[in-house]
Each structure stands twice: as structure tokens, then as C-alpha cells.
Amino acid sequence: MTENKHIAEVQVESTRFILTDTDMEHRQTEAPPSYDSVVNQNTAPPLYPSLQTLSANQILPYHIPQPIPQTPAPRAAETIPSQRRQGLCRSKRCCYGGSSGATVVVMLVVIAIWLGVRYGPTLWALSKSTKETDTCPPSSVDCDGKRDCSQGSDESRCVRFGTANELQVMTFKSSVFLPVCAQGWNKNIADQTCQQLGFRQHHEYGFLLTNSSSFQSMNSQFTNTIQGSVNRSTSCPGQQAVSLHCSKCGKPPVSTRIIGGSVAADGQWPWQASLHFQGYHTCGGTLLAPDFIITAAHCFPKETRDSQMPSNWKVYIGLVSQLRLPSPYYVHKIILHENYDPATKNNDIALLKLNKPASNVQPICLPVFGQKFSPAQQCWTTGFGLTRQEADSISTSLMEVKVDLIDLSVCNSHTVYHGSITENMQCAGDLRGGKDSCQGDSGGPLVCKADDQWYLTGVTSWGDGCGKQNRPGVYSNVGRLLMWIYGKMQQERP
Structure with missing residues (x-):
């Protein structure tokens, strides 16, 4: 966060580094400034709040990735008896008994534990990521209130908010976002709709006048999604649509000051x-x-x-x-x-x-x-x-x-x-x-x-x-x- 009285200048071995219009023309097909090359990844992380000095000839990103120390794998091969490595052990006692056999077992357990601790979470995460890949059958229908895709993507983009937080819903029948008629609306439906959107409950709801010629009207019973609980209609008593707030937001207890930096x-x-x-x-x-x-x-x-x-x-x-x-x-x-x-x-x-x-x-x-x-x-x-x-x-x-x-x-x-x-x-x-x-x-x-x-x-x-x-x-x-x-x-x- 910076507010300087003068434009920052970068020095590179006593030579000022300035991007000219010619430079920008040359770079127009290149990627924006890198965010991943600010800190040497092979060094230990600095103590907070100090960071390594940024290289002057690098374009400064807004992300400072922290370097991660490399942990060497245990060197277990030297502890295994040479006969075992050469395949000369011919009895169970030789392979698993005695001090050398015990060393083998202990080292194998240590290696297994280390591998589990070091790579287990990563492998589990990768496995979980693979399992959570969203797949949709050919027969899937968007916004019908029924989850067809494995991760529910077919039902995830059917609700939005318009001016004054007017609740707008799209269904597979309407194919357009329409305001929800206030008739039949209540606190329970408000809570379930906000929960559907990832909130814990609704904060408040109200009604507003709309000049829309089409509406989404509530069914007799709310299902698990708002898009599955409405039908398109051309009438709404009093032209009253739902205005929904899912959280108390954007009003800090401390008033902000009109100054910068x-x-x-x-x-x-x-x-x-x-x-x-x-x-x-x-x-x-x-x-x-x-x-x-x-x-x-x-x-x-x-x-x-x-x-x-x-x-x-x-x-x-x-x-x-x-x-x-x-x-x-x-x-x-x-x-x-x-x-x-x-x-x-x-x-x-x-x-x-x-x-x-x-x-x-x-x-x-x-x-x-x-x-x-x-x-x-x-x-x-x-x-x-x-x-x-x-x-x-x-x-x-x-x-x-x-x-x-x-x-x-x-x-x-x-x-x-x-x-x-x-x-x-x-x-x-x-x-x-x-x-x-x-x-x-x-x-x-x-x-x-x-x-x-x-x-x-x-x-x-x-x-x-x-x-x-x-x-x-x-x-x-x-x-x-x-x-x-x-x-x-x-x-x-x-």
C-alpha cells in the first residue's frame, strides 16, 4: 500500500530502469509482471516482518510467495546389510532376525512413517481432487432444481440479485432471470434460499415494486432449491417482488476518513x-x-x-x-x-x-x-x-x-x-x-x-x-x- 509524493524510480547498477512506450509495445504480447519470482525459493524464509530486498531489475508483483526449506529424504540404504542388498541372505533369521535384521525392520518403519507424514496429505489431496472432478451426464438439465452433475454445477448459476437486491431466478423453463413474486414468500423460504447460496441464513427481506411483465411465482411447497420451487407467470399481485439480503454487510462500526496512505x-x-x-x-x-x-x-x-x-x-x-x-x-x-x-x-x-x-x-x-x-x-x-x-x-x-x-x-x-x-x-x-x-x-x-x-x-x-x-x-x-x-x-x- 503506497501513496508517495513522487513517482518511484528504480535503480539498476546506477542506471535508471524506466518502461517507455517502446518497451510497452515490445511487451504487449508478453505476460503481465510475474508474481512468483520475487524471492529466491532456495533460501530460508525471513523472520517476520522483514523480507528479502527486492531485486531492482524485477517488475514488482503484488504477491510475495514465501520460500520453503527443502527436507532431504532419509538415507536408509547404508543401514541395510550388504548381504541383503546382494541377495545372499538365505534364511528368515538372516533376513529378519538378529541386530542387522532388526535394523532393517526399524529403518523400513521409519521410512514408511516419514513417507506417510511427508507425502500422505499431498497424495490424499490429489486423490480427493480427482474424485471431486465435476462430471455431467448427457441428460443433465440446468436449473431444474435437480442435481445432475456430480458437483452440482448444473444448479449453481440459477440465482442472482438485481437492483435493490431484487431476487432473480432462472429455471430450465424460463431460460431468463426473472424477479420472484412476493406472494407466498416467508422467513423459512428466505432462510433456505440464502443457505442455498452459501450463507447460514437470511438477514432481512422485503418487497419492492417492479415493472416486469413476467415473474417467478412460488409453488405450494418449497423444495431444496428456489429454482425448483417456482413457476413462470405473467401476473403478480401488486407487482410486488422479493428483495433479499443474505447477510448484514458493508457497514463497519467505525466511519472511514477521507484521507489516503x-x-x-x-x-x-x-x-x-x-x-x-x-x-x-x-x-x-x-x-x-x-x-x-x-x-x-x-x-x-x-x-x-x-x-x-x-x-x-x-x-x-x-x-x-x-x-x-x-x-x-x-x-x-x-x-x-x-x-x-x-x-x-x-x-x-x-x-x-x-x-x-x-x-x-x-x-x-x-x-x-x-x-x-x-x-x-x-x-x-x-x-x-x-x-x-x-x-x-x-x-x-x-x-x-x-x-x-x-x-x-x-x-x-x-x-x-x-x-x-x-x-x-x-x-x-x-x-x-x-x-x-x-x-x-x-x-x-x-x-x-x-x-x-x-x-x-x-x-x-x-x-x-x-x-x-x-x-x-x-x-x-x-x-x-x-x-x-x-x-x-x-x-x-x-
């Missing part, structure tokens, strides 16, 4: 999470629902050993200081976007399902379908990342900075990122430089305020340096990825 107050951003990989802050995250954290997919690179093992991660929520950590939450499952592209950073988004719900912590609000945020709205990004590009340690305090949303066409212009920004990305910062995310902020939130509530607009993804002129931060566009988010929350709901 400052230390955040306790309770100001309660949904902020710090993801620790093997004991070290690695990425940020945001609480979406009691059981789910949203973060960046690049925080879990395949090249980093065991980074996709849930047991290697701890999640701290609602903290403002790395020196005063609350009790951690543990990760039950890591869910990466299937179409995440490490080369372009497209679809750079992931969900963490926690092993137990976060209690007494207010989550962020997800935007509703079609919700637009203008540069005039208050938008902030928060994190524990570097406070300036040349810094050699991340911040122990949660930092905040006010940023401006930047239009896609501007961010893709010749002088900025020259076509590297997809529709699934959102640029934010200051084209003059000085306000930006930085290393260690990856996966953290970009939030914007509307109607007295804060909405998650983006997930910190990548950027060229920190706070550089015409190089704003790039965030995954949450509004474009809403259906994936809700779909995965439904598939993994508690």
Missing part, C-alpha cells in the same frame, strides 16, 4: 483478512460470508510446493496489526477459478472455504448484477503490503488508500497497459502515480461505497511496480465474476 482504524475494514502461508503473511483476502474468503488465484501457484494444501494456510480476519493477531481460522478447501490464466492473470480469483464459520465479523457486500461504480464514488484499497516500492519489509499495520476507478479503455491505452486489461479486470489508482497497492496486498479488497454500504469491487491482482505514473493497480473485476462466486459458494455451501 494512512493506518486504518480498528473496526474500519472488519472484512479484511490476512492469509498466512506456513506462518508468514503472504496475501490479503476478504470475508464474503461466514464460511468463505475471497482472494486471488495467483496466491496459490503450482510452482510453490504445497501452496495448494489447505493445511499450510491460516486466515486472520478483522485484524489491523500483524503484531496483534487474533485467533486464526483454518482452511477446509481452496477453490481456484478453473479458467485462471497465470500468463495473463485473467480470472485471477479464488475462494477459501473455512473449517468453521467466522463469528461476530461483518463481511463485505457483493455488488448486485449490473451495478456500476463511477470514478466519483469513494473507493479504497487496504492491505499489509509494502508502503513504498523500494521498501524491504511489509507493513505490520493495516494500511488504507483512496483510489480512483479508471475506465477500461483508458487503462488499455497506448500510454498505460497497451491492451493487457481484459473485461475481467478493473484498474484503480492515480495515473499521476503515488496511490497504489503493492507487494503483500495481493488478494485484498478494492471496495466502493454506494447507498451507505461498502461493496467489493475488485480483488488485488497485479501491476507494474507500485505507485508509478501511468501504471495503476489492476484488480479482478468482481462484478464480472459474480456468477462464478455464487456458483462455487452454492457448490461448497455448509
Whole structure:
């Protein structure tokens, strides 16, 4: 998190390293800045909060993967009697009895235990991953209220929210999203619908006027899904549709201050999470629902050993200081976007399902379908990342900075990122430089305020340096990825 008065300059052996327009033309077909080459993977991890000095000739990513010490395998061959290795042992007593035989047995047990401890969880995870591959029969029907696919993907994208949280449902008969008529709606249906979406229960519901000519009307009895409990109709008494809120979100108890680059107050951003990989802050995250954290997919690179093992991660929520950590939450499952592209950073988004719900912590609000945020709205990004590009340690305090949303066409212009920004990305910062995310902020939130509530607009993804002129931060566009988010929350709901 950085807000500098001057544009950061990088020195490479007394030669200034500046990306010119010619450089950008040359790089337009190359991948965005790497996130996985900042720290030497062959060295031991530094003590928190110090980090190794970043190489000046590297483009700085927003993710600082921690190196993992290599554990050598036990050298057991030397303890096995030479006769056994040469096949000269001809009796059970010779092979298994006596001191040499006992040594063989002991070493085999030690090796078996070591292999089980070292590789057992990984093999189990790989096996589990294989078993959880989603398969759909040819006869599967989307949004009919019946789970046909092994992981339920056929029923995971049938519900969304419109303006004023209007509940909208698509069925296999309607094939379009329609508002749900208020007639027959009640608290029990509200709870079951929110549970279907991955929440524990509903927060509140109400009714609103709609000018829609078609509706989804409730059946006489609610089934296990809302899409299986409605029928399309052309009438609705009073044109009253359901407005549903599945959580109390986006209203922190502490009012935010209109300043930037400052230390955040306790309770100001309660949904902020710090993801620790093997004991070290690695990425940020945001609480979406009691059981789910949203973060960046690049925080879990395949090249980093065991980074996709849930047991290697701890999640701290609602903290403002790395020196005063609350009790951690543990990760039950890591869910990466299937179409995440490490080369372009497209679809750079992931969900963490926690092993137990976060209690007494207010989550962020997800935007509703079609919700637009203008540069005039208050938008902030928060994190524990570097406070300036040349810094050699991340911040122990949660930092905040006010940023401006930047239009896609501007961010893709010749002088900025020259076509590297997809529709699934959102640029934010200051084209003059000085306000930006930085290393260690990856996966953290970009939030914007509307109607007295804060909405998650983006997930910190990548950027060229920190706070550089015409190089704003790039965030995954949450509004474009809403259906994936809700779909995965439904598939993994508690």
C-alpha cells in the first residue's frame, strides 16, 4: 500500500530502469509482471516482518510467495546389510532376525512413517481432487432444481440479485432471470434460499415494486432449491417482488476518513483478512460470508510446493496489526477459478472455504448484477503490503488508500497497459502515480461505497511496480465474476 509524493524510480547498477512506450509495445504480447519470482525459493524464509530486498531489475508483483526449506529424504540404504542388498541372505533369521535384521525392520518403519507424514496429505489431496472432478451426464438439465452433475454445477448459476437486491431466478423453463413474486414468500423460504447460496441464513427481506411483465411465482411447497420451487407467470399481485439480503454487510462500526496512505482504524475494514502461508503473511483476502474468503488465484501457484494444501494456510480476519493477531481460522478447501490464466492473470480469483464459520465479523457486500461504480464514488484499497516500492519489509499495520476507478479503455491505452486489461479486470489508482497497492496486498479488497454500504469491487491482482505514473493497480473485476462466486459458494455451501 503506497501513496508517495513522487513517482518511484528504480535503480539498476546506477542506471535508471524506466518502461517507455517502446518497451510497452515490445511487451504487449508478453505476460503481465510475474508474481512468483520475487524471492529466491532456495533460501530460508525471513523472520517476520522483514523480507528479502527486492531485486531492482524485477517488475514488482503484488504477491510475495514465501520460500520453503527443502527436507532431504532419509538415507536408509547404508543401514541395510550388504548381504541383503546382494541377495545372499538365505534364511528368515538372516533376513529378519538378529541386530542387522532388526535394523532393517526399524529403518523400513521409519521410512514408511516419514513417507506417510511427508507425502500422505499431498497424495490424499490429489486423490480427493480427482474424485471431486465435476462430471455431467448427457441428460443433465440446468436449473431444474435437480442435481445432475456430480458437483452440482448444473444448479449453481440459477440465482442472482438485481437492483435493490431484487431476487432473480432462472429455471430450465424460463431460460431468463426473472424477479420472484412476493406472494407466498416467508422467513423459512428466505432462510433456505440464502443457505442455498452459501450463507447460514437470511438477514432481512422485503418487497419492492417492479415493472416486469413476467415473474417467478412460488409453488405450494418449497423444495431444496428456489429454482425448483417456482413457476413462470405473467401476473403478480401488486407487482410486488422479493428483495433479499443474505447477510448484514458493508457497514463497519467505525466511519472511514477521507484521507489516503494512512493506518486504518480498528473496526474500519472488519472484512479484511490476512492469509498466512506456513506462518508468514503472504496475501490479503476478504470475508464474503461466514464460511468463505475471497482472494486471488495467483496466491496459490503450482510452482510453490504445497501452496495448494489447505493445511499450510491460516486466515486472520478483522485484524489491523500483524503484531496483534487474533485467533486464526483454518482452511477446509481452496477453490481456484478453473479458467485462471497465470500468463495473463485473467480470472485471477479464488475462494477459501473455512473449517468453521467466522463469528461476530461483518463481511463485505457483493455488488448486485449490473451495478456500476463511477470514478466519483469513494473507493479504497487496504492491505499489509509494502508502503513504498523500494521498501524491504511489509507493513505490520493495516494500511488504507483512496483510489480512483479508471475506465477500461483508458487503462488499455497506448500510454498505460497497451491492451493487457481484459473485461475481467478493473484498474484503480492515480495515473499521476503515488496511490497504489503493492507487494503483500495481493488478494485484498478494492471496495466502493454506494447507498451507505461498502461493496467489493475488485480483488488485488497485479501491476507494474507500485505507485508509478501511468501504471495503476489492476484488480479482478468482481462484478464480472459474480456468477462464478455464487456458483462455487452454492457448490461448497455448509
